[in-house]
Each structure stands twice: as structure tokens, then as C-alpha cells.
Amino acid sequence: MYGWTGNILRINLSSKRINKETFDEEFAKKWVGGRGFAIKILWDELKPGVDPLGPENKLIVAVGPIAGIPAPNTGKTVVAAKSPLTGGYGDGNLGTRVTEHLRKAGFDVLIIEGKAEKPTYIYIEDDKVEFLPADEIWGKGSYETLDWLYDKYGRAIGILTIGQGGENKVLYAMIRSMEGRAGGRPGMGAVMGSKNLKAIVVKGTGKIPIAEPEEIRKIGLEDLKKVGEIDKKTGWSIQGTTGVLAWCNEVAALPVRNMRKTHHKDAWKIDGERLSKARVATYGCPNCTMRCGITILDKEGHKAEMDYENIGMLGSNLEIFDLAQVGSLNYMCDDFGLDTISTGGVLAFYADAIDQGAIDGDFKFGDAEKAKELLRKAAFRDGIGDFLAQGTLRMAKKIGKGSEAYAMHVKGLEISAYNCKYVPGMALAFATSAIGAHHKEAWVITFEINETERGSYGKEKAEKVVQLQRIRGGLFEFIVACRFPWIELGWDLDHYPVYFNKITGLNWGLEDFWKVADRIYALIRAFWVREFPNWDRQWDYPPKIWFDPSNADKEGLIAGKILELDKYDKLLDYYYEIRNWDKRGIPKKETMVGLGLEEEVKELEKYVKLE
């Protein structure tokens, strides 16, 4: 078998037992890698109802056949577990040297189970595994932890780590790598922390099994260079992802004031142009020639690596329009290992609830210093921070008084930086994302605003969401690679089957990938349904306030406009029809069987009646 090592390394932190296991070609072709491996393993091995922060939960680290190969933007690894934030399937990907090292160590997947007795880090060198005391780094931020590990092992090593947020099991703590890299929004860092696991260090010295090594090396390196040339020619990385802030402001889709507003006169102060001018460095992932990590000095003089989501959620959504202060919040999230999107959502919800009189407190929108104080408290679960560490869903349940309507999340995961009070297709994309409201899987907003009637609910919007989910939430999450060359520089999707086939020796076309993507989406949905057997379509609704006429903009481009529930329901029906799921949003039996999920049907039928 080429393209896969065929090996899984299972590490039990409770027993310190190591198992080297294998998978066959059928498994490889069915699930391919990354997110595909993660959902299949979690489905098979986790009993429904396990405590996500208990030793029974498992942390999956998975790469794919393209990962780590010198070709455009292949430095990514997927981290996954049952999410402590949502209670459903959770994952994320991040740029890390673990990608290449894990494959060279001879593994495609790590399964971390159990719980270490004391703070521990794992050192993996090929098939040797050491459990080492993490006393000196436990309690430290992710930057200091990385430096400590670099001093010990050198900078070329692969490292995944957590900050204090993960140690303290903040429900939106992430996993960190290589300074500004982070992944696993739905609390993957908290899962690591719950296992007393501070870091995973990987060194691989072997070879990745490739069907046509010379050919892929030639094509891959040439294409990496070409992508870099396109970037230089266009200048995309001058502003990277942050260019979109000014656009969102112009089209009234910017998150402002807990998404109550859609634009702001001061948005220009934190836009891509200002950020680019303030740049002191640029960082990126391995195997990337279009680096997007624009770095500025924050208020305290730290290097803060910014992108659009961070600025949208920690800036405009909190009505903080001082770039250096937004940088400070960004840096603190990175150092503590907290998700910037959820942190921004949580703080905005807290300010909003105070503003609405639903809860007492002294935090106001625009107060950057207080936001920093609260963020620190959340990371350490100190005082009010213990409340903030739970995420908006749980906070709203505790506050009550109608606050659930403006708790801006779907399935418990805070909404990323697009205000969809009048963008129905993007609202559908958030609502049907596999992990809760995340933008990465179907970024349909520019298509919607430029190519369709913005306020319409036509089938073409649902079709576009599914198409993008197949590509972004499917292909790029299981082969595993960064989607940016395709989405930002127009790098043709047809390149990816070429890389895949030269690596694996198979002869796949894009259609083969879409079937894998649909299989993965069906099994992820089955995972959610098994956890919550009273599942119905309301799980796929965006927050109520987007349907509330009193929340419509009072002035500007979309004054008086909101989402309409009956029409949204029709759009959701289209989505289910395309996926051949039933009206509750559960894959039909025939759909699952058609995707080769016969065994999974038997398991799911123990919990819910399938159509």
C-alpha cells in the first residue's frame, strides 16, 4: 500500500501502554485520512454519553495521504475528539511539523486515551514512545512551552501543545503549534488538558511510502513554487485573510456588538490595510508559499499573529477598534491556547447580557482593558472566568431571561465572524457545519452576495453549501491540505487528484472524493444523533435573533431586513433533499447503505428509528 503507512499508534496515558496497530487498504480507501479516520475511530470506539473530559474520551491526531508531502500547503494535521463544548463530534486542523514527522515516524494516526496520573508530555521518535514529566511547563503559556521544548529538541521537531486554557479545561481551548498555529475549536485543547497531557512531541526519521516518489517530488515542488508566484503576482498575502473585513463592513455582514449590528464607521481602523502597514513579521505553516500569518506588535509589545476571524471577533464584535488592543486579545488567546472566535463570541455575549439587563456586571462593549482582564480570568477559571469558560450555550442557559435568543452559537460552537442576519445561505452553512457554527466548511457568502439575490432562499444556495462542504469540509480535511491555494489563488482543484494518485498509486477523480466526503458527513451526523437521539431539524437552525424583526438594522444597506423562518425551513429542506437526509436532518437508511455504512446503520438504529 502506497500513500499510507497503514499504522496507528495507540497510546494509553493511564496504563502507559503502547500499541502499534494496522489498517488495511479498504479502510484507507473508505476514509482516506484526517477527518475521515477521526470520525470512523471515534464512532467505533466511543460509547455514546461518555464524558468528553473524562479518560474515556479519545484524542485523535490524524494526517492524510497528501499531508507532509512537498506540494502546495500540505503542512496540516487534524485533531479530533468528542467535544466538551458541544457534546458532539469536534475537530480542527492546524499547520504543524507533526504532519511530516508523524508520517516519517511511520504512522497516519495517533489515538491518545486514558489520563496521565501527573502532568505529562509524550515524546515519540519513530516507534519509540516516552512518557515524560511536564512539571516544568505545566502552568505555562503555549509560547513559553514551545520555547522550552525547542531548547530540548530543536525547532525542526513536531510539537502539539496546550496553554493554561487547555490545562484548566476551558471548553473552547485549542491545540497549538509553531507560534501562531492553532486548531480544534470545539475544545480539543481541553480534552488534552483533561488527560494531563501538556504536549505531544514527534520526530520521524523514516520515509513516507509514495507510489511515484520522483514524480511527486518534481510536480509538488514545481507547484509549490507556482503557488508562490501567483501569490507574489497578485499580492494576496499583503493583507492575507484580513482584506475581507472591509468588504464585510461594506456589505453589512460584519459582526459588531455581539452581531447586533452589521457595520461600523470605525471598522477601517482594524482593517487589512492598517494591519498590513503595522506588520513586523509574517509566519506560516510548513510547505506554504503564501503565508498568511500577518504579525504586529500588540499593546504590550508582544508579537501577535492576526487573521480576519480574530480581528472580527475580538475587534468589531466587541466594538474594540484599536488594532494594538485587538492584537493583545489575540496574543493572549494564542498564549493561553483559547479559540479566538469563541473567546470573542463569549465576551460579546457577556457584554450584551449585561447591556440587556439580564445579568449584573461592569463589562461594556469597547472596553479593551476589561476584556483582557476577563479573558485572563476565563483562561484560569478565576472568579467570573469560571462562568465565561463554559461558552455561550451554557452561559445563556444559566442566565435565562431570554438570553438564549442572542447567544450566538450553533450546536454550542460560537459563530465565526460573519453576521448573517440577512445572509440566508451563509446562515445555512453555519447551521449545517459538521462541528457547529464554523466558517471553514462552506464559505458561501461572496457567492451569495455577488451571484444571487441576497435575500433569496433558492435551491442553488443549498446546492452551493453542499458543494463547498464536499470540497472544504471533505476533500481538504481528509487528504489533508490547506484550502487556501484553491480558494484564494484559484489553484485548480484538478491538481489534487494528480497529487493523490501519484502518492497512492490509485486512479481517483474528484467524484471519488465527493463520495468519501458524503460518507464522512453522514457518519459525523450519525455521531451527533447517537449522542442526542431526540434529534430534530432545530439543531440546524441559526440563533433566534436573526429571525427577530426588532433586531433588524435600523439604518444602512439592509435596514429592516432579517431572516424568515418559513423560508429558512424550505432552504433547510433543500439541503436535506440534496444529502438525502430525512426532515429531521438524519441520514436515511438507504443513504447510509449507499455510502457503505451498513454496520453503522445497525448501530444507529439502536438509538433512533431511521427512515
Add this chain to the structure above:
Amino acid sequence: MKISVKVIGYLTKDTGFSEREIEIPGEITADELLSILNIKKNLPILVVRNGRGIKLKEKIGDGDRIVISPFFSGG
């Protein structure tokens, strides 16, 4: 005729400015505006007129607010 133009992201490399009012001789298409501004169409471009996305063949006239950006596909 005067229009207000905002240019976003890497396209400012072509125009040399990010925001200004410009004079146009009469109604022109969005495509003609891109030519006037020296914007190279290496990659798909989004043009927003008064907050609504328009096609390149559509007209631009007096008092319009035009936002020109790369066709963002999302971070």
C-alpha cells in the same frame, strides 16, 4: 460625474490607493472602471455597487459607492 471608490486587499497594488472619489466621463461599466483604475484581472474580482454585488457588464453612475475586492473565498 463623481463616484466614490474603495479598493480592498491586494488590488491596491494595482491602483496605488485604497479609497478616493474619482471623476468619470459618464456612465461606465464596472469592467471599464477596472481598466481606468489599472486593475489586472489575474483572479476573479468582486464589484459591489451601493452594497450590492454587480456583474462586470453592469453600469456605474453618478454618486455610486463602488467597492472593488478580490473574490474572497473565505479564511
